[in-house]
Amino acid sequence: MLNLNSIVQRAPDVIAAESGHDLVMVSVINGLYYGISDVARGIWEAIEHPKKVSDLIDDLTASYRIDRETCTRETISFLESLRAEELLQVSDGPVT
Numbered sequence: 001m002l003n004l005n006s007i008v009q010r011a012p013d014v015i016a017a018e019s020g021h022d023l024v025m026v027s028v029i030n031g032l033y034y035g036i037s038d039v040a041r042g043i044w045e046a047i048e049h050p051k052k053v054s055d056l057i058d059d060l061t062a063s064y065r066i067d068r069e070t071c072t073r074e075t076i077s078f079l080e081s082l083r084a085e086e087l088l089q090v091s092d093g094p095v096t
Contacts, residue, residue, distance in 0.1 A: 002076050002083070004054040007091045008047050014087050016044070029086055039064065040078060047088070053079065 002008070013028040022037040023044060036044060039060070046056055053076065061071050082088035 002053060002079055002090060004052075004057070004072070005092060006053045007050045008053060008056070008079055009050045009089045010044065010047050011087050011089055025087070027085065027087060032085070034085070034087070043075065043078060050091070 016025040025034045
């Protein structure tokens with residue numbers, strides 16, 4: 001399970017393209033398409049390079065009107081969804 005110290009990054013085999021305000025992604029591994037927008041798109045863009053979950057939450061709470069507890073819960077839930085679909089790489093090491 002992800003925690004605030006986990007390091008997350010997009011899986012390298014996911015191709016993404018803009019479609020209006022949305023982002024459409026396809027996983028080369030599972031052949032499925034995904035669409036995201038708004039905050040989810042911002043998270044996807046933020047994890048292009050390895051990022052500590054707590055740093056991601058810091059950035060989100062600074063950018064949006066949301067309390068830290070709610071942001072943490074919803075961000076980790078979204079990241080876990082990405083992980084379940086094999087769209088996310090996770091490590092517990094230092095950000096490089």
